[in-house]
Amino acid sequence: MDTTEPFDDPRLTTMGLLFEAHQGLVAKLDPAWRAAGLSGLDLNALLRLARSPGRRLRMSDLAAQTALSTSGVTRLVDRLAKAGLVRRESSPGDRRSTYAALTPEGAERIGQVMPGYLAAIERWFTGLLTPEQLDALVAGLRVIRDAAHPDATARTD
Template sequence: MTEDLFDDPRLTTMGLLFEAHEGLVAKLEPVWQKYGLSGLDLNAMMRLSRSPGQRLRMSDLAAQTALSTSGVTRLVDRLQRAGLVRRESFPGDRRATYAVLTPDGAERLEQILPDYLATIERWFTGLLTPEQLDGLLTGLRVIRDAVHPDATAHD
């Protein structure tokens, strides 16, 4: 019975996912560091850049980056000190604070994206056929929506 448990294909699936993630992070990390960013910094800035008005409520940014309220506050504080992000209050709703990508933040993204995208292509998307990539994206969205339903912005 124990042998069958150890050979469960679900363990293989999770192991491969973890190994792929760790390997991709190892390939991408030098790109982030070259531009003075961490992976979390880049993730937050990318989410802001792809949001309407290049801004998100702090609570939405926390959900999308899987950070606590205090964690996203520290992240935005660090990016604000670097001039890459600023905070804005929402007129008429003093409870809502937004993180907004600054022009310097957008410029830093424009600098890093060619290297970042080339690395993603080399070590991830370029290794898959279009059909494999489409299936992976579909599957990842299903899983993300089930385990992390707050990962999409609320407007």
């Protein structure tokens, strides 16, 4: 039996390319958020808050969108709150729900990161693709995300 055949499967190549692209992009984008004293996880959470209605999310939704456990998102929000970048808010309609909300200081910090971050995204990711390639990639990523990580989409309720 030929044991090398399964290792020549093009699906393995596709996954390997995805992992390598992700690792390479993180390495290229890291200096942009580090310059503002943030980790990639910090920036991800702050951007999710900034792009959400009212610039806030339920803690459980933030956990799902950042792929953190409830204790992990609690630690993240604690750290960001200590830095003055987010605050916790109680839900008036549901005492069991707590929200993480972006503060003006958090919005200012994101504003500091954006020029360098967007320039790096353009240089190392979106600018390498034609508009057609980028449209196809975004469409494909949405299909995969919706199937593999449906909790990452923002809730509208």
